[in-house]
Amino acid sequence: MLFPAVYVLFFLGTVGILAFARRRYAREVWLAGFFTTLLAVTLVGMPLLPVVDMHKFAQPSEEEETYYEIRMVDASGEELWFDDRSTPPTTGTRTSTVAGQMADEYTDDQRLEMGEFYLENAKEHRQAVESGDRSVTDRLQPPRYVDDRAWTAAELEGYESFEAIRIYERTVIYSDDNTAVESNEERPRVTIDPTDGTVTEHEESR
Template identity: 70%
Template sequence: MLEFLSQFTDIIFPAVYILFFIGTLGVLALAHWGVARQVWLAGFFATLIAVTLVGMPLLPVVEMHKFAQPSDEEETYYEIRVVDAAGNEIELDDRATPPMTGTRTSTVAGEMANDYTDEERLELGGFYLEAIQEYRGMIEAGGPPAYERLQPPRYVDDHQWTADELEDYEEFEAIHIYERTVIYTDDNTAVASNEERHRVTIDVANETVTEPEQT
């Protein structure tokens, strides 16, 4: 079904998006007519059930379907790791750099690895380290304010720093960018291989950028 529908996504996506708002305006105009509200709700839930069944995100109910999208056979991600004065690495807790979280972090890291000049890398690396040091201080002082702890769950698979964990690290001075290539099995149910490659070291303390030789 998905293969068949994919031929018409250029029509389906904008049509659903436009019809949603036209229907909403129609319901507002006919608010006195109870059937209008029932029709609108029926259409909304029918759309929600449809995207759940086919796994296709449609505006404006993007991410409301219950199942993840099938992955491509091969996907590439970029990771940022923070490095202390002794050379120890720790995976970035991107709570330190909102709103660059999850896939945004991967996108920015990829641009730093592939597109940015060394000057741009140092500038953005400085931004990261400044934000990271401030966030680290907050964690070591007891954690985020109480109101931040009431935020809804994050829908990303990430690593949150703790004060005990940070005790093992000296002052952060650099960041490493890694390129990770994940290959899935043909039926998309398991990871066939997961390889990483160190792409860039941005040493903000020494104002140097190096790209390790690839073997």
């Protein structure tokens, strides 16, 4: 709750400053505080509230980290990585979090319900990509990370209709000094097919 509260207070404070903008030193104090906060992040070399997502320094990773990925499964059984533009604002780490819950916590009914959500949205997004149409919300999205990928019409040509989703667990082990990846392994956890109402756990992969 602290993180969103900081941003709410920031905007409320800005509104308050605007209300008293004609008062002596009001704008100067606000600008001084704003730029001092930005400068402090650079000087101390670590994230500080309220700009924890605006800092320029990379976060050190744990020695071992686990992620969860969603992949689309087409009618022939071929897999395609999930383009999370299909389900805004559930993107990036949120997709990994939901996928992990689907693998470890959800009941089969919950898995089927969430699987249908991802499947239907992926189909709609695929149609938009193949037709070349971009939604208004997609056009208003801020720039993505440089290593981000998106489906292309040419890539989708090689796949039949989507029928299911499959959750993978990926474990990444880093070197002691956090400068290299020593191991990057994945294993399938569960396949969810809302079309025929089946949920298959891949216990043999454990």
